[in-house]
Amino acid sequence: AQKITQTQPGMFVQEKEAVTLDCTYDTSDPSYGLFWYKQPSSGEMIFLIYQGSYDQQNATEGRYSLNFQKARKSANLVISASQLGDSAMYFCAITAQGAQKLVFGQGTRLTINP
């Protein structure tokens, strides 16, 4: 079974600052994928970034990067130069090769202040 822990219920950051959202995971599967999703107040779940367990380099997508530390079982999301539109719920999720389904954490509500 897989498990995701997000320990920050809420984060408040000034616009243009970088922010790190924490995510730790637990799995016994050797092959797995880690995902971050953004959910604005409108409700849609937006895929941001993916990291495979065998990927040697940390994933990056524009202002998003994933700080993957396999030995620590952590997959923190880093958002650089935050914008007001980044205010949303952020979910970390994991899936294993055989399981297919996503297991989500409880989420972190990020608020960007002007």
Added chain:
Amino acid sequence: GAGVSQSPRYKVAKRGQDVALRCDPISGHVSLFWYQQALGQGPEFLTYFQNEAQLDKSGLPSDRFFAERPEGSVSTLKIQRTQQEDSAVYLCASSLGGLSPQHFGDGTRLSIL
């Protein structure tokens, strides 16, 4: 190039009624998933299809919940004899399979009165 489409966007039903929620996945996506999201929580897995085969239904909370994908494309999640605890947002997602990212629809917000 459309994304995952879900309908209706909102559904209000009286306790005891049956409801049907529709999901139209991204064209070419073989994998389709249903999730339930309670207010303030992360989504929780309900069921998974690969093409028309339902390969995992371990997350369905009771036998009142039933899902189908008869032609390997559109899927319907049916809830019979609805109860108040069924009130939630129901999210559908599709993917190319394996560890590829799942892309979500906007969800159906179900309210049981």
